[in-house]
Amino acid sequence: MTGMTLPEIIAESEVHSDTVAEIIKKTDTYKKANPNALPYDSINLFDEQQIAFYKENEVIKDALSFIKNRKIDIAVNKPKTLWVSLTDKVHKNRIVFPFYNTEKNAKIMFYQSRALYKEDEEIAKYLSKSNSDKYIFNLDKVSPDIDYVFLQEGPIDAMFLRNSVALAGIHPTEEQLEILKGYYPMHNLIYVMDNQWVDRASYEITKKLLDRGEAVFLWPKELTDFKDLNDICIRKNLNEIPYQFIVKNTYKGMKGKLQYTQIKCKQS
Numbered sequence: 001m002t003g004m005t006l007p008e009i010i011a012e013s014e015v016h017s018d019t020v021a022e023i024i025k026k027t028d029t030y031k032k033a034n035p036n037a038l039p040y041d042s043i044n045l046f047d048e049q050q051i052a053f054y055k056e057n058e059v060i061k062d063a064l065s066f067i068k069n070r071k072i073d074i075a076v077n078k079p080k081t082l083w084v085s086l087t088d089k090v091h092k093n094r095i096v097f098p099f100y101n102t103e104k105n106a107k108i109m110f111y112q113s114r115a116l117y118k119e120d121e122e123i124a125k126y127l128s129k130s131n132s133d134k135y136i137f138n139l140d141k142v143s144p145d146i147d148y149v150f151l152q153e154g155p156i157d158a159m160f161l162r163n164s165v166a167l168a169g170i171h172p173t174e175e176q177l178e179i180l181k182g183y184y185p186m187h188n189l190i191y192v193m194d195n196q197w198v199d200r201a202s203y204e205i206t207k208k209l210l211d212r213g214e215a216v217f218l219w220p221k222e223l224t225d226f227k228d229l230n231d232i233c234i235r236k237n238l239n240e241i242p243y244q245f246i247v248k249n250t251y252k253g254m255k256g257k258l259q260y261t262q263i264k265c266k267q268s
Helices: 006-013 021-027 029-033 048-053 058-069 174-183 200-211 230-234 243-248 253-260
Strands: 043-044 083-085 094-100 106-113 126-128 150-152 162-164 186-191
Touching: 043 048, 058 083, 058 094, 150 243, 186 243, 200 253
Parallel strands: 150 162, 150 186
Antiparallel strands: 043 083, 083 094, 094 106, 106 126
């Protein structure tokens, strides 16, 4: 049944007691094999058959508009799936970002959800899978052909930079560092923050990272009008930021500290 078209699924539903929605859920082999990997009753926003069935649902429409408006649908480093749940008690009506491992039959080890509506943002803009250790977003998309792994806080920005991963928080846990070193011991790690010229939290964390001897991307002064990588891609209609540009503007050690003193954060 997993290879059936939507018309075939609908025809099949006429001879079964299951509803069309239930049959569509049964066609998703990943969810069937890994029932606890995602929020309850998740819908894959990159699956044409599922979207065809839910196309009149307002939440699905809003989720697809969000994806299009943020350029996620064309992002060079987008994940293989993206989800939303209409019924989950915690993650209802939120975009769900899956964190896959690197195995051949990759499994979702963790997920983070983002509020789709302002009223839900007031509760929490981002939520993570409960009772689960953090994992690394887009770990499965790191290439050995690039010498760097770029560490970002959130999944959306990580979609617009090759070899970029997200930590669901800017400070990696010991477990996350062990995973990175285990899979990619020869790659150089570079932290890519939101724009230090306009974001106070990023500005302050950058100093701590430089004091710790880490390599950090420092935003050039000519880009002070942009908040983050996704903001650039939205406004310039891009699907990626060249990783060479990030490397060119990456600093560490004393040189990094001196360059940091040139940044004047606009946010009080």
